[in-house]
Amino acid sequence: VTNLGLTAVLTALCLASALPPKIGTTRMGHGENRPSLGRGGRVTFKQARHPTGHHFNGARSVYRTYLKYAVPVPEDLVRAVAHTDALNSAAEEDKRRRGATGSAPAVPIDERFDIAYVTPVTIGTPPQTLMLDFDTGSSDLWVFSSHMPPFQVRGQEIYTPDESSTARLLEGHTWSIMYGDGSASRGNVYVDTFAVGGLTVLNQAVQTAQQVSASFTSATNIDGLVGLGFSTLNTVRPESQLTFFDNAKASLDNPVFTADLKYMAAGTYDFGFIDRAKYTGEITYVPIDPDPGYWIFTSSGYAVGASSNFSATPIIGIADTGTSLVYLPTAVLTAYYRQVQGATNSRSYGGYVFPCDSALPSFTFGVGEERFTIPASYIRYAPVTEGSATCFGGLQSSSELGINIWGDVALKAAFVVFDSRSPPRIGWAKK
Numbered sequence: 001v002t003n004l005g006l007t008a009v010l011t012a013l014c015l016a017s018a019l020p021p022k023i024g025t026t027r028m029g030h031g032e033n034r035p036s037l038g039r040g041g042r043v044t045f046k047q048a049r050h051p052t053g054h055h056f057n058g059a060r061s062v063y064r065t066y067l068k069y070a071v072p073v074p075e076d077l078v079r080a081v082a083h084t085d086a087l088n089s090a091a092e093e094d095k096r097r098r099g100a101t102g103s104a105p106a107v108p109i110d111e112r113f114d115i116a117y118v119t120p121v122t123i124g125t126p127p128q129t130l131m132l133d134f135d136t137g138s139s140d141l142w143v144f145s146s147h148m149p150p151f152q153v154r155g156q157e158i159y160t161p162d163e164s165s166t167a168r169l170l171e172g173h174t175w176s177i178m179y180g181d182g183s184a185s186r187g188n189v190y191v192d193t194f195a196v197g198g199l200t201v202l203n204q205a206v207q208t209a210q211q212v213s214a215s216f217t218s219a220t221n222i223d224g225l226v227g228l229g230f231s232t233l234n235t236v237r238p239e240s241q242l243t244f245f246d247n248a249k250a251s252l253d254n255p256v257f258t259a260d261l262k263y264m265a266a267g268t269y270d271f272g273f274i275d276r277a278k279y280t281g282e283i284t285y286v287p288i289d290p291d292p293g294y295w296i297f298t299s300s301g302y303a304v305g306a307s308s309n310f311s312a313t314p315i316i317g318i319a320d321t322g323t324s325l326v327y328l329p330t331a332v333l334t335a336y337y338r339q340v341q342g343a344t345n346s347r348s349y350g351g352y353v354f355p356c357d358s359a360l361p362s363f364t365f366g367v368g369e370e371r372f373t374i375p376a377s378y379i380r381y382a383p384v385t386e387g388s389a390t391c392f393g394g395l396q397s398s399s400e401l402g403i404n405i406w407g408d409v410a411l412k413a414a415f416v417v418f419d420s421r422s423p424p425r426i427g428w429a430k431k
């Protein structure tokens with residue numbers, strides 16, 4: 001078929017498809033695409049976004065215009081269409097060869113103190129959306145559910161397995177967990193489809209709560225937790241279950257996830273890749289001891305204020321996105337609060353407090369040779385009660401906990417890579 005003949009044929013096709021549908025013979029669409037028959041026989045079609053996986057080819061859209069107006073197509077335009085198609089299919093092939101990745105927001109549950117961060121997930125078929133607290137300090141994925149007494153639910157979204165066609169009860173399995181702050185929950189177990197940030201895990205263990213403690217009921221913006229600790233910590237019995245990350249790991253482009261938490265703003269959790277745009281300089285990696293099941297690493301020391309008077313003393317602690325504050329040895333706390341006018345370790349308020357208008361130094365901690373500074377604003381954490389002139393510190397003592405915790409107050413001062421290769425490691429970078 002000569003170019004002109006082809007042009008004539010294609011032009012006829014293009015024009016035919018542009019003709020308005022004849023009234024009365026219109027095939028009624030379904031659902032949202034149903035055209036609305038206005039009076040006087042007018043029809044309205046809602047446009048639908050082209051399905052994903054479509055690659056734009058600019059050369060082809062120019063080519064179609066030449067055809068539409070029956071203008072002979074120059075050879076180099078034909079070559080440009082083929083060239084762009086080749087690049088697009090190479091990109092598709094490359095995407096197929098690489099593993100999966102995901103990215104989801106970490107949104108503070110409150111406007112003022114970054115008490116915790118929640119991330120939207122969907123569970124089941126049709127998908128049920130819940131906002132869950134992604135917690136590197138534990139390894140249970142549990143949700144508020146239809147199995148709870150209603151008085152324990154105060155505004156949280158719940159997961160109703162009976163409304164999910166893909167939910168399967170894990171017969172005879174139960175779970176029960178207690179967190180460092182004394183909060184607790186327990187219940188039974190389903191497997192169902194779990195999706196977050198574009199990643200989907202089939203047959204993920206979803207632990208449905210039957211009971212939660214008062215502090216979870218009061219945390220009205222947290223619909224449950226997603227444990228990102230090591231699966232050895234999972235509390236499901238008789239057979240413990242894998243975390244969503246451990247289930248997803250093999251199909252991820254890289255066996256990593258990153259936390260980019262922010263001060264009074266939404267940050268992100270990324271899965272399977274390290275986003276170069278989220279940090280500056282280099283990532284400093286240090287080993288993780290996975291045996292206890294936490295992301296445990298050794299900090300190389302600390303300084304009160306900037307890193308001028310750095311004290312090189314090893315501090316073994318866990319990186320815990322599910323804990324708001326930083327908990328460190330008494331010696332470190334004494335050195336810090338000694339520099340804060342009016343600071344006391346208050347029994348009545350349960351920790352170090354100080355006048356909110358006191359000048360606060362920043363706090364620097366070491367990872368290997370690198371130094372990370374927590375700004376004073378993160379340490380002036382919150383008034384002890386609404387409107388009080390006394391503030392609660394973002395640095396508190398770990399002496400009662402038996403473990404040091406680098407919680408959100410520290411994590412939001414860095415870009416953190418949780419690298420689950422063998423042996424696992426944790427990476428810290430400035431941002």
Ligand SMILES: CNCc1ccc(Oc2cccnc2)o1
Pocket residue numbers: 116133135137138179180181183215216219222225322323
């Ligand atoms: C504040 N207590 C209820 C609550 C909300 C989220 C969590 O989860 C926690 C608490 C402490 C450590 N790790 C996770 O507990």
